[in-house]
Amino acid sequence: MAEQDKMSREEAGQKGGNKTAREHGKEHFEDIGEKGGNKTSREHGKEFYEDIGEKGGNASNNNN
Template sequence: MAQHDGKMSREEAGRMGGEATARTHDREFYQEIGAKGGKSRGDERRDDGKMSREEAGRLGGEARARQRDR
């Protein structure tokens, strides 16, 4: 485990959080958040009008985080 001054690094925390989420959610969950992100951020599309998987996943995660903050 990567620690600095007794604290967990952002990278380590992100990895652990991702693993915990993966244990509690299925493929459908990830598809849903990816679709939500794609719908809410349609302005960030590539020139050909399609969004990469990485971009859709990132945007879906951001959309889900905003929902949790409410």
């Protein structure tokens, strides 16, 4: 394969992501997201989300 024909890591990731999206659909990603959110909630608890919300709120206020 010639040097100019090589795919960047970003391009390869995008290509793989597009293929996965075509093969599995929106529900697949929703299921993964829900499982990840539930696990994070069990492991970190309410305070974790409060901290994230506060940081996001502060960032939004700083951008105005």
